[in-house]
Amino acid sequence: MATHTIAVLPGDGIGQEVTPEAVRVLRAVGKRAGVTFEFEEALIGGAAIDATGTPLPPETLALCRKADAILFGAVGGPKWDHLPQESRAERGLLALRKELDLYANLRPAICFPMLIDASPLKRSVVEGTDLMVIRELTGGLYFGEPRGRESFADGGERAINTMAYTTREIERVARVAFDVARKRRKRLASVDKANVLVVSQLWREVVTRLARDYPDVALEHVLVDNCAMALVHKPTHFDTIVTENTFGDILSDEAAILAGSMGMLPSASLGPAAAGGRNVGLYEPVHGTAPDIAGKGVANPLAAILSAGLLLRYSLNMTAAAAWVEAAVQRVLEQGRRTGDIAKPGEKVLGTREMSDHVVHELEG
């Protein structure tokens, strides 16, 4: 029987509540598929700072390197916000992305028909939305040098971050995007700010050059401000979107609203595997730690569960099993099961555990 080692990193806030539910779902999948998953849990983020003093302990990194895939919760929270930049909880995730070279972040945003009314946007706008944001994840402002703060004699300060990209960094993420677009509706929007930023001018040139290898994919360039507007004005215009790190961070949160709730959005972060190398990937819900609801057992587990689905698809090549998970989620939604974030007034609201029970039940049934 095949055995897969999964590194489980719940992290902080609701990451600790939703990640165990994704593990339960994988166990159910394993039983049905005749595959054994070995789950090894490790500390990251604020939880790791509290226990070891650092947001990415060496043991955690070592476990992630040897695992077949990483199931990730969320990191950060008010408790660690006062820490200096380099030791904040978020640093654990950023360092992990960088160490594992997870440069392509796939964030699908689908408006499920039964959740249309959960979106604050009009039905006529969101209906039929099915898009994929591909965010570059290891470059740009997040990692560019120089960065830091300097003090002036007069007591003032200056802080710097640098947005920098090399041809190679742009090319490899764009290639992933063209490949993904090719398997979807063959439309790619490359998002930049080429009317102002030289980084974006290089971005646009490289993407345009690469497009020659993909004559079957229709490429358009969209300025980021215009894209932000178009996403809430006519989201069905988009199929696949590729953009740099910071723009992608912002646009993918915006896209989450098209899916009804942040609680519905999964993500996959792929490294060289995306180009056919060894298959290490990190799978995380986009919603973050949600300190306002953490510890209450009310968080929507579906983004974490759908992330486990992406893990099956992209890291383990278990395409049929991935489809089981997606179908199970779809069915519980059709049955009207709702957590607070996607419930309409008057609808029965389920907790994290109950919602997951239904998904597991569907998988076992």
Ligand code: IPM
């Ligand atoms: C995300 C998050 C992270 C990011 C934070 C937690 C560092 O917002 O994955 O979108 O900015 O990349």
Ligand code: MG
């Ligand atoms: Mg974000």
